[in-house]
Amino acid sequence: MAVLVVADVHGNSLDESTNKTVTAALAINGDVDVLVAGEDVGDAAAKAAKITGVRKVLQADDAVYAHRLAEPLCDLIVSQAGDYEAILKAAATTGKNVMPRVAAILDVMQISEIVAVEAPDTFVRPIYAGNAMATVKSNDAKKVITVRATGFSAAGNDGAAPVEKVDATGDPGLSAFVGEELTKSDRPELAGAKIVISGGRALGSSENFEKYIFPVADKLGAAVGASRAAVDAGYVPNDYQVGQTGKIVAPDLYIAVGISGAIQHLAGMKDSKVIVAINKDEEAPIFQIADYGLVADLFKVLPELEEAL
Amino acid sequence: MKVLVPVKRVIDYNVKVRVKSDHTGVDLANVKMSMNPFDEIAVEEAIRLKESGTATEVVAVSIGPEKAQDQIRQALAMGADRGLLIKTDAEVEPLGVAKLLKAVVEAEQCELVILGKQAIDDDSNQTGQMLAAMLGWPQGTFASKVSKEGDKLSVTREIDGGLQTITLNLPAIVTTDLRLNEPRYASLPNIMKAKKKPLDVKEASEYGVDIAPRLEVLKVTEPPKREAGVKVENVAQLVEKLKNEAGVI
Numbered sequence: 001m002a003v004l005v006v007a008d009v010h011g012n013s014l015d016e017s018t019n020k021t022v023t024a025a026l027a028i029n030g031d032v033d034v035l036v037a038g039e040d041v042g043d044a045a046a047k048a049a050k051i052t053g054v055r056k057v058l059q060a061d062d063a064v065y066a067h068r069l070a071e072p073l074c075d076l077i078v079s080q081a082g083d084y085e086a087i088l089k090a091a092a093t094t095g096k097n098v099m100p101r102v103a104a105i106l107d108v109m110q111i112s113e114i115v116a117v118e119a120p121d122t123f124v125r126p127i128y129a130g131n132a133m134a135t136v137k138s139n140d141a142k143k144v145i146t147v148r149a150t151g152f153s154a155a156g157n158d159g160a161a162p163v164e165k166v167d168a169t170g171d172p173g174l175s176a177f178v179g180e181e182l183t184k185s186d187r188p189e190l191a192g193a194k195i196v197i198s199g200g201r202a203l204g205s206s207e208n209f210e211k212y213i214f215p216v217a218d219k220l221g222a223a224v225g226a227s228r229a230a231v232d233a234g235y236v237p238n239d240y241q242v243g244q245t246g247k248i249v250a251p252d253l254y255i256a257v258g259i260s261g262a263i264q265h266l267a268g269m270k271d272s273k274v275i276v277a278i279n280k281d282e283e284a285p286i287f288q289i290a291d292y293g294l295v296a297d298l299f300k301v302l303p304e305l306e307e308a309l
Numbered sequence: 310m311k312v313l314v315p316v317k318r319v320i321d322y323n324v325k326v327r328v329k330s331d332h333t334g335v336d337l338a339n340v341k342m343s344m345n346p347f348d349e350i351a352v353e354e355a356i357r358l359k360e361s362g363t364a365t366e367v368v369a370v371s372i373g374p375e376k377a378q379d380q381i382r383q384a385l386a387m388g389a390d391r392g393l394l395i396k397t398d399a400e401v402e403p404l405g406v407a408k409l410l411k412a413v414v415e416a417e418q419c420e421l422v423i424l425g426k427q428a429i430d431d432d433s434n435q436t437g438q439m440l441a442a443m444l445g446w447p448q449g450t451f452a453s454k455v456s457k458e459g460d461k462l463s464v465t466r467e468i469d470g471g472l473q474t475i476t477l478n479l480p481a482i483v484t485t486d487l488r489l490n491e492p493r494y495a496s497l498p499n500i501m502k503a504k505k506k507p508l509d510v511k512e513a514s515e516y517g518v519d520i521a522p523r524l525e526v527l528k529v530t531e532p533p534k535r536e537a538g539v540k541v542e543n544v545a546q547l548v549e550k551l552k553n554e555a556g557v558i
Contacts, residue, residue, distance in 0.1 A: 010470075067475075070438065070441075070448050070450070071448070074442065092469050093451065093466075093467070093469045094468075094469075096434050096450070096451075097438065097448070097450045097451070098438075099438075100434070100437075100438035100439045100442075101438045101441060101442040101448065102442075103404070103435070104404065104407060104438070104440075104442035107404075108404070109403070109404040109522070109523035109524055110403070110404075110433070110435050112432065112433045112434060112435060113432065122527065126432065126532065127335075127430065127529070128320070128326040128335060128429070128430060128432070129326075131325075131326040131328075131335075131532065132328045132529050132530070132531065132532070133529065133531070133532050134526055134529050135526070135527040135529075135530070136524045136526055137527055138524055138525075139523050139525060173478070174445075174446070174447035174477065174478050175447040175448075175449075175475050175476065175478070176475060177473075177475055178463070178474040178476055179473075179474050180468075180472065180473045180474070181471045181472045181473075181474075182472075191469070195557070195558070220558060228487065231488070232487070232488065237471060238453065238467045238486075239467070239468070239469060239470055239471055244429070245347075245427065245487065247469075252557045253551065263325070264322070270532075270535060273557065274551070274555045275538075276547065282540075287537060288537045289535040289537065290538055291538035291539075291555065292538055292539060292540075292541050292547055292550055292551070292555075293537075293538065293540045294541050294543070294544070295540060296543075301543075304543075305548070308544050308545060308548045309548065309558070
């Protein structure tokens with residue numbers, strides 16, 4: 001039986017997390033189809049068709065999917081669930097929102113945020129903020145899975161799968177989209193960035209993020225992240241938060257500035273390849289997992305760092 | 310509008326988790342347990358809806374061992390009106406929890422259920438969405454702002470890239486994100502008063518729903534450990550190491 005991947009689409013563009021989810025799907029079964037839903041998503045569907053290993057793409061074009069509302073998207077996924085042995089979607093906010101709804105309709109216990117596929121029915125997922133890894137075997141006939149994108153490499157883009165249009169399932173009329181306030185930034189997207197520099201409460205203000213963190217980020221071509229404390233204090237928007245309940249990142253280089261290293265924050269970044277910690281408290285727990293630690297006043301050394309890059 | 314708030318008894322968020330040496334799970338013996346932090350936010354939001362006249366009654370429910378009464382009492386001390394413990398010593402997965410909650414919602418005739426978006430033990434992030442599906446209700450997950458507007462609920466959600474605002478028909482499900490509110494501390498007089506508030510106890514088996522687990526935990530292991538690296542003296546040394554030793558810039 002084949003596997004269905006539900007693509008992550010924003011507007012008419014396909015997120016790279018889809019390629020990573022395809023990698024996870026291929027570890028379950030060699031026949032992988034991708035469902036691309038949205039309004040005018042021809043480009044995204046064409047891009048999905050190029051993902052290496054994809055058998056076919058199902059394109060559902062309807063305004064009702066434009067804002068990724070859970071109720072209509074769930075109905076669509078359930079209508080396509082058919083004979084698939086597993087349905088996967090990246091564990092980004094849309095996947096986290098819609099997939100448990102799909103699982104409940106299908107009477108299936110979802111397997112959340114898998115980081116490895118051990119067998120077609122056996123998966124590894126972090127629990128307790130990543131302080132333990134559980135290997136779980138699903139006894140459901142159909143599996144509903146969300147995939148932590150940092151756990152899988154991205155499938156290539158040299159395929160040529162056919163694209164098939166599928167019927168929309170209509171609007172159940174339970175919810176309505178009002179508006180979106182999206183953070184505008186020319187910097188790379190946090191979840192997929194090669195380099196991330198994050199600031200903590202020690203920054204003290206949003207002005208200091210702009211003055212000290214952003215220039216270094218721009219020199220490095222890095223994405224900017226933050227600890228929960230910095231987000232709660234209003235220094236940066238909510239979608240900058242790295243941690244157990246925020247974004248999970250695993251860049252080549254993670255620079256933690258003025259972040260003490262609560263376990264909830266570490267849960268979101270400890271799989272980074274190289275970790276740098278800059279903190280004036282040499283007892284800060286972040287130093288216990290940092291490859292390179294610099295005990296210093298961030299307001300003094302960040303301008304020096306910008307200069308040196 | 311009657312509001313139901315499910316609360317889960319979990320390991321306290323400050324406790325360092327230890328994996329058992331036989332790899333069957335994590336060690337919960339003599340470990341401090343608390344209400345799941347996202348559930349505290351849910352309780353607070355429900356109480357605020359009552360204080361503003363939107364909600365008429367707030368019912369706190371927990372599914373878990375006898376001891377989960379502590380977490381229900383905390384919800385009552387914060388301001389919930391009544392408690393219900395659905396007693397079971399077994400691990401109940403989100404699918405089973407949602408089935409039990411559906412039965413409670415139908416028996417209580419609730420119009421709104423506010424849940425934490427995820428529990429900090431199993432990190433599943435499923436129960437609210439599953440309950441919404443089973444009831445055929447709309448869902449406003451990861452909420453950072455909730456208000457009643459006419460006969461609808463307006464919910465601002467934390468999503469990748471920023472915030473999304475949607476409206477939901479009532480009845481509805483809301484799950485809380487961190488910035489929805491700051492939960493109050495229960496005052497001593499309120500803690501005393503909470504002891505007199507009604508708290509029903511029922512056995513999970515009384516509900517006649519299938520809560521048998523679908524996932525088999527084969528093993529629980531420690532994640533790969535990261536060792537502390539080296540301290541550098543200054544920025545110049547840091548940049549040199551990142552360039553030549555780590556090769557990441």
